[in-house]
Amino acid sequence: MPYYNGKWHRYSESERREYGRQQRELRSQEWKAKWHARWISKTGLKQERNWTDAMIKQLLVGKEENAGKINAFRRTLIARVEKTKKFQVAMAERVAKQQKKKQKV
Known part of the structure; x- marks a missing residue:
């Protein structure tokens, strides 16, 4: 589980899950952009x-x-x-x- 800048205890479980989902989506978009720049x-x-x-x-x-x-x-x-x-x-x-x-x- 990510550490969330040392303030993990301030967030509910649903907020932590949503933050993780957003981070995964960002990484996925970056990866897709790099792939499509090189391949077709x-x-x-x-x-x-x-x-x-x-x-x-x-x-x-x-x-x-x-x-x-x-x-x-x-x-x-x-x-x-x-x-x-x-x-x-x-x-x-x-x-x-x-x-x-x-x-x-």
Whole structure:
């Protein structure tokens, strides 16, 4: 149990539990920010950066690394891949398909 600046006896059990919960939440948020600054998951590529499964298989074969509990890609690698001509052509095709689909609806 944390010491609470030497004044643990001044707080009720519920206040101590709430303080502990807040501290755990802060540590968790800091950890998540550090992780996301360095790594991006397959889901992140799809949702945030508009990649497809086929693009991931084609351009990132074997580049996945163990990033804690899940496998992910380094953001530096993704930045390098996104600068290549092959990726830019694939993404242009994807965007064109998406725009065509929107026009039909």
